[in-house]
Amino acid sequence: MKIVVLLKQTFDTEAKISLDAGGRINRQGVNLIINPYDEYAVEEALRLKEKHGGEVTVVSVGEAQVQDALRQALAMGADKAVLVSPDGVEVDEYSTAVILAKAVARQEYDIVLAGWRAIDDGSAQVAARVAEILGLPMVNMVTKLEVNGGRAVATREIEGGVEVVEVPLPAVITAQKGLNEPRYPSMKGIMQAKKKPLEKLGLSDLGLDPAQAAPKVKILQYFLPAARAAGKILPGEPAEAAAALAKALREEAKVI
Amino acid sequence: MGFAGQVVFFILALFAVYSFVMGVLERRRRTLIGQPENRFDRPGERLAGLVTEVLGQRRVLRDPGGGLMHVMIFWGLIVFTLGILQLMLEGLFGVAIPVLGRSPSFYLVTDLAGTAALLGMLISAYRRYVARVPRLDVGNWRQERLIVALIAGICVMILAYFLAWGARLAAAPEPRFALAFAARLAGALFAGTGPAQAMVWHSVFWWMHVALALGFLVFFRYSPLVHPVTAVANVYFRYLGPKGGAIAPLDLEDESRETFGVHRLEDYTWKDLMDGYACTECGRCQSHCPAHLSGKPLSPKWLILHLKEHLEERTRKHAGEAETRKLLGEVVKEDEIWACTTCRSCEEQCPVFNEHIRKIVGLRRAMVLDESDFPGEAQLCFTNMERNYNPWGVGWATRADWAAELEVPQLSEAQEVDYLYWVGCAGSFDDRAKKVAAALVRVLRAAGINFAILGTEEKCCGDSARRLGNEYLFQTLAQENIETLQGYGVKRIVTACPHCFNTLRNEYPQFGGHFEVVHHTQLLDRLLRDGKLKLAAGEALRLTYHDSCYLGRYNDEYEAPRRVLRAVPGIQLVEMPLRRNTAFCCGAGGGRMWLEEHIGERINVVRTGQALAVNPQVIACNCPFCLTMLEDGLKDKGAFETVRAVDVAELVAERLS
Numbered sequence: 001m002k003i004v005v006l007l008k009q010t011f012d013t014e015a016k017i018s019l020d021a022g023g024r025i026n027r028q029g030v031n032l033i034i035n036p037y038d039e040y041a042v043e044e045a046l047r048l049k050e051k052h053g054g055e056v057t058v059v060s061v062g063e064a065q066v067q068d069a070l071r072q073a074l075a076m077g078a079d080k081a082v083l084v085s086p087d088g089v090e091v092d093e094y095s096t097a098v099i100l101a102k103a104v105a106r107q108e109y110d111i112v113l114a115g116w117r118a119i120d121d122g123s124a125q126v127a128a129r130v131a132e133i134l135g136l137p138m139v140n141m142v143t144k145l146e147v148n149g150g151r152a153v154a155t156r157e158i159e160g161g162v163e164v165v166e167v168p169l170p171a172v173i174t175a176q177k178g179l180n181e182p183r184y185p186s187m188k189g190i191m192q193a194k195k196k197p198l199e200k201l202g203l204s205d206l207g208l209d210p211a212q213a214a215p216k217v218k219i220l221q222y223f224l225p226a227a228r229a230a231g232k233i234l235p236g237e238p239a240e241a242a243a244a245l246a247k248a249l250r251e252e253a254k255v256i
Numbered sequence: 257m258g259f260a261g262q263v264v265f266f267i268l269a270l271f272a273v274y275s276f277v278m279g280v281l282e283r284r285r286r287t288l289i290g291q292p293e294n295r296f297d298r299p300g301e302r303l304a305g306l307v308t309e310v311l312g313q314r315r316v317l318r319d320p321g322g323g324l325m326h327v328m329i330f331w332g333l334i335v336f337t338l339g340i341l342q343l344m345l346e347g348l349f350g351v352a353i354p355v356l357g358r359s360p361s362f363y364l365v366t367d368l369a370g371t372a373a374l375l376g377m378l379i380s381a382y383r384r385y386v387a388r389v390p391r392l393d394v395g396n397w398r399q400e401r402l403i404v405a406l407i408a409g410i411c412v413m414i415l416a417y418f419l420a421w422g423a424r425l426a427a428a429p430e431p432r433f434a435l436a437f438a439a440r441l442a443g444a445l446f447a448g449t450g451p452a453q454a455m456v457w458h459s460v461f462w463w464m465h466v467a468l469a470l471g472f473l474v475f476f477r478y479s480p481l482v483h484p485v486t487a488v489a490n491v492y493f494r495y496l497g498p499k500g501g502a503i504a505p506l507d508l509e510d511e512s513r514e515t516f517g518v519h520r521l522e523d524y525t526w527k528d529l530m531d532g533y534a535c536t537e538c539g540r541c542q543s544h545c546p547a548h549l550s551g552k553p554l555s556p557k558w559l560i561l562h563l564k565e566h567l568e569e570r571t572r573k574h575a576g577e578a579e580t581r582k583l584l585g586e587v588v589k590e591d592e593i594w595a596c597t598t599c600r601s602c603e604e605q606c607p608v609f610n611e612h613i614r615k616i617v618g619l620r621r622a623m624v625l626d627e628s629d630f631p632g633e634a635q636l637c638f639t640n641m642e643r644n645y646n647p648w649g650v651g652w653a654t655r656a657d658w659a660a661e662l663e664v665p666q667l668s669e670a671q672e673v674d675y676l677y678w679v680g681c682a683g684s685f686d687d688r689a690k691k692v693a694a695a696l697v698r699v700l701r702a703a704g705i706n707f708a709i710l711g712t713e714e715k716c717c718g719d720s721a722r723r724l725g726n727e728y729l730f731q732t733l734a735q736e737n738i739e740t741l742q743g744y745g746v747k748r749i750v751t752a753c754p755h756c757f758n759t760l761r762n763e764y765p766q767f768g769g770h771f772e773v774v775h776h777t778q779l780l781d782r783l784l785r786d787g788k789l790k791l792a793a794g795e796a797l798r799l800t801y802h803d804s805c806y807l808g809r810y811n812d813e814y815e816a817p818r819r820v821l822r823a824v825p826g827i828q829l830v831e832m833p834l835r836r837n838t839a840f841c842c843g844a845g846g847g848r849m850w851l852e853e854h855i856g857e858r859i860n861v862v863r864t865g866q867a868l869a870v871n872p873q874v875i876a877c878n879c880p881f882c883l884t885m886l887e888d889g890l891k892d893k894g895a896f897e898t899v900r901a902v903d904v905a906e907l908v909a910e911r912l913s
Contacts, residue, residue, distance in 0.1 A: 012643045014651035029653065031643050184635045187508065187516050187625040187728055 001054035001147070003045040004104050005078065006114035006127060008035040009062055009069035013119060019222055034069045037115025040175035043182040045113050046077045048147055055079045057107055061086055061099045067198060074193035075185035081198040082107075084206065092215035093121075097129030099213055102206040105134065109170055111152065116141045116174035131172035139165055141176040257348055265348060265466065272470035279477030280485065283533055286571040293525035295493040302492045309491045315607040319540060322389070325379040332373030336414070339366030340469055343420060347462045363436035367418070371438055374414045381407050391539030393557070402479050409475070413468035418442040420461035427454035480564075483536035487608045490534035493527055494609035499600070500762035500810040503617055506625075506727045517622025517725065518615070520583055521563065521570055528615055532564025534608040541602035541612065546841040546863075547595040551856025554595035556602035556612040562587050563615070584622055591855065593619045594631060598723050598846030599805040604837050613846075620725025634724050637850040641729055645715035646681035647850055656711035658683070658690040662697050667744050670708035675700075675779075676746045677707045678760065680753035681716050682880030688887065689752075689880035695909035696752050696776055702912050703788040705779075707750070713740050719755040722763070724847035731767065734759075738769035752776040752905060754806035754879045755845075761811070775807055777817035777878050777904050784823045784908075792913035793825045799907075800830050800872040802863070802886065803839035804879035817878050817904050824907050830870045840866055842889075844881035864889025868899065875901045 011017070012031040020026040034042070045056045056078040060066050063085060070081035084099050091099070104112060112131070117124035131138035143162070144155035153166050157176055185193070203213055234241045234248070249256045257265075308314045313330065317323035342357050356362045383389045384403070394400065422442025425433045426449060433439055446454045476482060495502055506516050518524055541556035542548045548555045566587045570580045581587055596616045603612055623630045624638075640649030656666065659679075667676060677700070683693035700707055715733050722730035741749075749771050751757050761773035783789045801821060807813045814836045821829050834840045843859030853859065864886055867875045875890075877883050886901040 012651075014644050014649060016651050016653040031652070033643060181632060181635075184624070184628050184630075184638060186628040188514070189628070190728070191511060 001048060001052045001110045002108045003048055003054060003056045004107055004109045004112045005038070005041050005045045005056060005058045005073070006100055006104075006112065006130065007038045007042065007058045007060045007069060007073060008115070008118045008120075008126075009033070009060065009066045010035045010118055010120040017224065019224065023222060025222060032065060032068065034072055035115050035118045035120075037117060037119070037175055037177070039115070039182045040177065040179045041113040041115050041173075042073045042076055042078060043180045044145055044173075044175060046183070047180065048111070048145075049077075052147065054110075057082065057109075059100060059103050059107075060084070061091060061096050061103075067200075070198055071193050072185065074196045074198070075189040076183055077185075077189060078196075080196060082201065083198065084201045084203070086213060087203050087210060089203070089210050089213050090215055091213070092217040093123050093125035093129060094216045095213040097126050097133060099203065099206065099208065100126065101130045101133035102208055103201070104130065106206070111147065111169055112136065112172045114172065114174050116176050127172055127174045134172075136170055136172050137167045138172040138174070139167055140174045142173050143176050143178040145173060145179065257350075262348055265344075268467070268470050272473035275477040276473040279473075279482065282477070283482060283486070286567055287526045287529045287533070289522050289567075289571060290524050290526035290529040291522070293527050295495075295527055298496055301496060302494070305491055305494060306488065309607070309609070310488050313607075315605070318605070322383065322538065322540075325376050325383065328372040328376030329380070332369045332371075332376055333410075335369035336366055336373055336417075338362075339370060339417065340465075342366070343417060343462065344466060344469075347420075347466070358432055360432050360435045363421075363433055363439065367436050367438040370414045370417060374411055377407050377410050377414075391543040391557075392537065393539060402481060406475070406479070406481055409468055409472065413465055413472075415442075416461045416465035416468065419445070420458055420465055422446060423449075423454045423458035423461060427451040427458065480568075481536075482533050483608075486530060486533040487536065490530055490608045490610070493530070495611055498762045499603075499812070500758040500806065501766065502611065503614055503722060503763070505731065505766045506621070508728055508731060515622065516625040516727065517620070517627075518583070518618030519622045519626065521566055521587075523622075524563075524615065524618065528611065528618075529563070529567055531608075531610040531615075532560050532567055535560045535564065535610060536608070537561065538607065540605040540607065541610070544601040544605050544838060546597055546599055546601070546843060546859045549840075550843075550859045550862050552591070552595035553589060553855065554592040556610075559588060559592065559612060559615065560610055584619060584627075588619060590623070593623065594851065595855070596846050597805070597841045597843055597848045597859065599841035600809040601805075601838065601841070604809050617723060617725060620723075621727055622725070624725035625728060630725070631851055633851050634726075634847065637724070637847070638721060638726055638729055641716050641718070641721055641733065645733070646685055647716060647720055648681065648685045650685045652715075653712055655679075655684045655714060656709065658693060659697075659709060659711070662694055664697055665708040666711040667708040667746070668711065668713070673706050673708045675705060675707040675748050675750045675774075676741070676744070677709050678717075678749050678751035678753075678756055678773075679709055679714060680751060680756040680880070682753055682884075684714070686880060686884070688883060692752055692880060692883070692903040692905055695903065695906040698909045699780065699783075699789065699905055699912065700750075703783040705783070705788075710740060710744075715740075717753075717756045717759040719759045720847040720850060722759075723845070724850075734764055734767050734769070738764055738767055741769065741771060747772060749773045750776055750779050752878075752880070752903065754804045754811070755881065758806045758810050775811075775813060775816070775878065777807070777820055778813060780820045780905065780908055781816040781823075784820060789908065790913045791824055791908065791911040794911050796826045796828065797874050798828050798830060798872050799874040799876055800832055800867050800870050801835070802832075802842070802867060802875055802877045802882055803835055804877060804882050805839070805841050805845050807878050808839055809837055817876075820904050820908065821876060824911055827907070830872060832866050832870055834866055842877075842879075842882040842885035844885050849881050849884075858889075858892070860885035860889040861892045864893055864895075868893060868895055873899060874907070875899060876904050876907060877901065878904055 009032050012033050015030045018026045049056050057080050058070055058073040058078045059082045060070055061084050066083055070083055074081055082103055084103050114127040128138055139154040139156055141157045142154045143157055146153045150169050151166055152169055152171055154173055155162050155164050234244045313327050316326045342353050345351050352358055384392055384394050388394055418438045419442045421439035423446050426443040426446035539557050545556050598613050637647045640647050644652040679693055682689035715737055718730035718733035757773055757775045821827055840863045842863050875886055883901055883903055890896040890899055890901060
């Protein structure tokens with residue numbers, strides 16, 4: 001079975017976020033990782049391959065440093081990787097999806113896996129847009145997946161419970177935490193990853209011109225949340241302190 | 257003795273010697289299925305070890321009970337061999353060993369030796385079957401029959417010797433037997449027997465003795481009890497490097513390698529395999545093993561013995577690969593592999609210098625580097641170390657935040673410094689250990705030491721990664737740190753973490769990083785002795801000191817921290833029974849700090865109990881991991897409000913004048 005995984009490289013979850021002089025997110029000295037939800041998708045792809053045989057291709061959009069994330073997926077056991085450079089286009093979810101859909105369409109695939117959202121911008125749009133462009137059914141936030149003879153049965157989280165759905169393949173499935181525990185690459189995996197094919201493409205290789213991939217959303221401003229003020233301890237007898245607390249909640253915090 | 261008798265003797269002797277030589281060669285052949293390893297260097301040092309450890313029985317005597325028994329058997333049998341020789345020569349050719357064979361003292365000494373060996377054997381039987389010393393793990397009759405046979409055989413052999421001489425001197429008393437008390441005692445049995453009849457008895461016991469003495473050489477070939485020969489070899493071929501540098505680096509660049517850990521017995525070196533033959537199952541390792549004593553499935557003794565059994569099984573003629581069990585998971589279970597805290601107590605106690613820890617690390621390497629099958633907590637720890645260079649996984653950019661308020665200079669902006677202060681991950685990220693770091697900063701400043709830290713350029717030393725089997729991650733971190741340190745031309749390093757201390761001092765040299773590294777207690781000791789630190793009087797404190805494994809057993813530093821403690825006015829140091837090289841681990845070593853402890857008692861709680869038993873107000877330690885473990889132990893024991901766990905540096909900082 002041919003499996004394609006959409007993968008994004010993101011900041012490490014512990015990265016210190018700061019803005020540069022131009023008001024943009026400072027990427028200096030930040031460690032980059034595979035988006036954790038995409039890592040679940042890679043792991044699930046590898047498990048499907050181990051069960052049903054086949055091939056896993058990871059696809060990403062981004063600049064050269066994204067190769068590290070793709071190599072990591074190859075080290076985990078993916079067979080090949082495709083990296084599309086947006087050629088300097090400032091991508092949004094729309095452009096990313098357009099590019100990814102083109103890149104996926106070049107592949108043979110029975111199933112497309114992705115994380116349900118990326119931990120950096122958190123917009124959770126890309127996988128759905130790709131499904132839309134490719135005309136595929138999509139199941140979101142999946143915590144259990146079984147594939148059997150051209151159909152997939154997926155368990156997905158819904159408010160207050162779970163839902164079990166069946167879709168015909170090919171389909172796009174997005175991973176939620178709990179789907180699996182991603183493996184740690186073995187030495188053999190790391191060594192082999194260096195030799196596995198990693199195809200680097202530009203927009204023109206996909207028959208796209210920059211205008212087709214132009215973003216539809218423009219970011220106006222980034223700003224950091226206000227630093228959290230220190231906590232306050234109200235002294236005194238319980239009754240006194242409670243009165244002071246009520247006063248503070250009403251007058252200072254203005255929440256009651 | 258007639259010609260026929262001589263012929264019979266020589267046939268027996270030839271067969272015995274042939275069996276013995278074959279026994280040695282067969283073991284050698286089996287052992288050599290292992291990987292090559294050079295243990296032939298430094299012959300002088302190796303021979304010196306034979307003198308102290310084999311002839312001097314140094315480690316054996318650490319346990320006075322079993323030790324004395326062993327000395328009686330060992331030295332008894334060696335000296336007794338001269339008596340055997342004399343008895344054989346005289347019986348065969350009627351000649352005596354020149355000079356010695358005519359001296360009454362010779363027969364006194366050999367009788368003493370034989371009696372000592374006999375008593376030693378009886379004591380061993382008593383320890384096994386009456387006292388049932390727990391560490392011996394006495395088995396059922398099937399498992400014990402060879403040992404019983406050996407004990408009985410040696411006893412009868414010695415008794416036959418006494419009886420042979422006894423009959424001989426009953427037949428014809430001679431002045432040379434004047435002091436031979438045992439032979440004379442035996443001779444009394446033949447009083448009233450005529451000389452000719454006594455000589456018949458002499459022959460009977462002579463042959464009985466000879467048959468048993470030679471029989472042991474045959475027994476050697478066919479029984480698993482080969483310790484008398486292999487133990488000596490094992491002491492000679494013992495590891496001679498720094499104790500903290502005993503984990504050998506792997507060549508991770510070698511692309512021809514299919515695997516990196518130990519999957520099959522053949523992946524061990526010949527020395528690892530010989531360890532099994534040297535072991536005589538005394539169990540001192542397991543009676544000091546925190547994992548074993550807290551109810552985990554690991555026993556260092558059974559690890560060695562299972563490997564030995566597996567070696568026999570695997571090297572049996574016609575045994576195909578398929579017929580033998582899997583090393584990982586079958587011969588050694590996964591719970592055993594992960595239970596080890598690498599505290600080194602087993603290796604410290606082992607009288608034959610077996611090397612347990614590297615065997616376990618080899619298996620962990622297989623699980624991590626090759627199989628990628630290991631506890632999830634370890635994976636989190638690795639990922640944290642990869643992404644944020646500390647096992648806690650706190651953002652690396654905040655590594656120096658603890659030092660900002662204290663205005664600790666960073667090496668990137670400092671001039672010449674006396675010491676680089678290697679803070680370590682705990683001192684940088686763990687709230688409790690940060691207080692120790694701050695205390696050390698105050699103390700160093702009070703002593704006028706010029707120091708700086710690496711700040712955010714410092715990365716985890718890699719200790720836990722290496723001991724959990726992730727050599728790849730360890731080497732990555734080691735190389736990056738060495739590059740940073742060398743980039744600044746760092747020469748001297750002080751650190752408050754014994755794990756960092758050991759890794760930087762003993763393991764970074766494997767990768768070209770040579771630095772002078774001191775543990776902070778060593779530096780404090782020097783500063784106090786040089787008068788650079790003055791301490792003020794304070795309240796009287798009853799204190800006990802917990803030796804960390806990596807400062808103590810791995811680096812033999814027991815005194816410096818104790819001298820510091822004695823220099824603090826008002827402190828009364830009360831020692832725990834398990835201290836210095838027998839100190840009980842806190843449970844956090846070998847990467848266990850990051851793993852859950854599901855089986856048995858918690859090791860830190862056991863250790864805290866040992867500390868509380870001496871009724872201290874303060875438990876002093878020298879390691880951030882120990883500090884965490886002991887504080888958790890105090891909470892578990894409900895003693896957190898009444899007993900404090902502190903680092904030695906904190907006590908000094910509290911008393912700065």
